[in-house]
Amino acid sequence: MNILVTGGAGYIGSHTCVQLLDAGYDIAVLDNLDNSCEESLNRVKQITGKDFKFYEVDLLDYEATDKVFAENKFDAVIHFAGLKAVGESCRIPLRYYHNNITGTLNLLDIMNKHNVKKIVFSSSATVYGDPHTVPIKEDFPLSCTNPYGQTKLDIEYILKDLSKSDPEWGVILLRYFNPVGAHESGMIGEDPNGIPNNLIPYISQVAIGKLECLSVFGDDYDTKDGTGVRDYIHVVDLADGHIKALEKIKDNTGVFIYNLGTGVGYSVLDMVKAFSKACGKDVKYKIVDRRPGDIASCYADPAKAKAELGFEATHNLDDMCRDTWNWQSKNPNGYKG
Numbered sequence: 001m002n003i004l005v006t007g008g009a010g011y012i013g014s015h016t017c018v019q020l021l022d023a024g025y026d027i028a029v030l031d032n033l034d035n036s037c038e039e040s041l042n043r044v045k046q047i048t049g050k051d052f053k054f055y056e057v058d059l060l061d062y063e064a065t066d067k068v069f070a071e072n073k074f075d076a077v078i079h080f081a082g083l084k085a086v087g088e089s090c091r092i093p094l095r096y097y098h099n100n101i102t103g104t105l106n107l108l109d110i111m112n113k114h115n116v117k118k119i120v121f122s123s124s125a126t127v128y129g130d131p132h133t134v135p136i137k138e139d140f141p142l143s144c145t146n147p148y149g150q151t152k153l154d155i156e157y158i159l160k161d162l163s164k165s166d167p168e169w170g171v172i173l174l175r176y177f178n179p180v181g182a183h184e185s186g187m188i189g190e191d192p193n194g195i196p197n198n199l200i201p202y203i204s205q206v207a208i209g210k211l212e213c214l215s216v217f218g219d220d221y222d223t224k225d226g227t228g229v230r231d232y233i234h235v236v237d238l239a240d241g242h243i244k245a246l247e248k249i250k251d252n253t254g255v256f257i258y259n260l261g262t263g264v265g266y267s268v269l270d271m272v273k274a275f276s277k278a279c280g281k282d283v284k285y286k287i288v289d290r291r292p293g294d295i296a297s298c299y300a301d302p303a304k305a306k307a308e309l310g311f312e313a314t315h316n317l318d319d320m321c322r323d324t325w326n327w328q329s330k331n332p333n334g335y336k337g
C-alpha cells in the first residue's frame with residue numbers, strides 16, 4: 001500500500017513513518033514544517049535505510065496539495081497534520097480553526113477527487129472533556145473545553161458525515177491518550193518549540209538542566225496522591241496502532257473509533273519518580289496551583305482496540321522514561337543540533 005502521511009515530520013508522524021517503512025509500506029510525507037523540521041525525516045531515512053518523497057506543502061494550499069495527489073497513487077492517508085497547543089488555541093482560535101478544519105476540508109475534498117477514500121485521523125482523548133468516570137470507553141459522551149479540542153471534535157463529525165454520505169469511505173478515528181517516549185535509537189523524538197507545555201518534555205528539560213524546576217499543577221485532586229492522573233503511552237506503541245488501523249480499513253468501509261492508551265493511569269509524582277530513576281538524578285519540583293482546564297483523572301479502556309485491531313501497548317513506564325531520556329540526552333537541543 002502507498003500511504004500519504006500528512007504531518008509526517010512531526011513527533012508522532014515521524015515515529016509512524018519508521019513503523020510504516022519497516023512494515024513494507026510505501027510512503028510520501030506532506031508537511032509545511034510549521035512545528036517540525038526536515039531533519040526528522042532525514043533521520044527516519046537513516047533508521048530505516050529507506051527513501052521516500054517529502055512535499056513541503058501546506059494543506060491550506062489547495063493547488064499544491066492537489067498536485068501531490070496527482071503525482072502519486074495513494075491507497076490511504078494518515079492525517080496527523082494540525083496545530084496542537086491547547087493554550088495557544090485559546091489565544092489564537094481562528095488560526096486553529098482555519099489550519100485544522102480548513103486544512104482537513106481541503107484534504108478530504110482532494111482525496112474524494114482522486115478517489116482515495118481511506119483515512120486514519122489523529123483525534124485525542126480531549127474529546128471526552130471531563131469524564132464522569134474512568135476508564136474511558138469510546139461511547140462516552142463527547143465535549144471539549146478549548147478551541148484545539150473543538151477542532152478535533154468537529155473533524156470527527158465531518159468524517160462521520162462524509163462516511164454517511166458516501167459508504168465507500170473507510171475512516172478510523174484514533175483517540176490518543178498521552179504520547180511520550182521516543183524511538184529506541186534516540187535519533188527521533190519530541191522536539192517542542194520554546195518552553196514545553198506537556199509534562200514529560202518539561203521533566204526531561206529539567207533533568208538535562210535547561211529548565212530549573214517542574215511546577216506540579218495541583219496536589220489536591222481526588223487521586224491517589226492528589227496530583228493529576230493520565231494514561232501515558234509510548235509513541236512507538238502509538239505508531240503501531242496506526243499500522244493496525246491501516247490493516248483494518250484496508251478491507252473495511254464505515255467509521256471505526258478507538259482509544260489508543262494503555263489503560264493504566266500514573267500521577268504526576270509517579271512520573272517524576274520514574275523519570276528520576278531513568279536519568280539517575282533527582283528532578284526538582286514544587287507544588288503550585290492547578291492549571292485551569294485540567295481534569296483529575298483520564299485513562300483509557302483499551303479493550304476495543306485490543307479486540308478489534310489486535311492492538312496492545314507493550315512498553316511500560318520505565319521504557320517510556322528511558323527512551324525519552326535517551327533522546328533528550330543525545331539531542332539536548334532537539335533537531336537544532
Ligand code: NAD
Pocket residue numbers: 006007008009010011012013030031032033034035036037057058059060079080081082083084099103122123124125176177178179
Ligand atoms: P506535531 O506538531 O509534532 O506534528 C504535527 C505536524 O503537522 C507538524 O510537523 C506540523 O508542521 C504539521 N502541520 C501543521 N499544520 C499543517 C498544515 N496546515 N499543513 C501541513 N502540515 C501541517 O504534533 P504531534 O504531537 O506529532 O501530533 C500529531 C497529531 O496528533 C496532531 O493532529 C495532534 O493534534 C494529534 N494529537 C497529539 C497528541 C500529543 O500529545 N502529541 C495527543 C492527541 C492528539
Ligand code: UD1
Pocket residue numbers: 084086087124125126149177178179197198199200202214215216217218227228229230268291292293294
Ligand atoms: C494536554 C492537553 C490535551 C492534549 C494533551 C496532549 C491541556 C489542558 N490538555 O493534556 O488537550 O490532548 O496535552 O497534547 O492542556 N503537569 C504538571 N506540570 C507541567 C505540565 C503538566 O503538573 O508543567 C500535569 C498536568 O496538570 C496533568 C499532567 O501533568 O495532570 C499531564 O499534563 P500534559 O502533559 O500537559 O497533558 P494533559 O493535560 O493530559
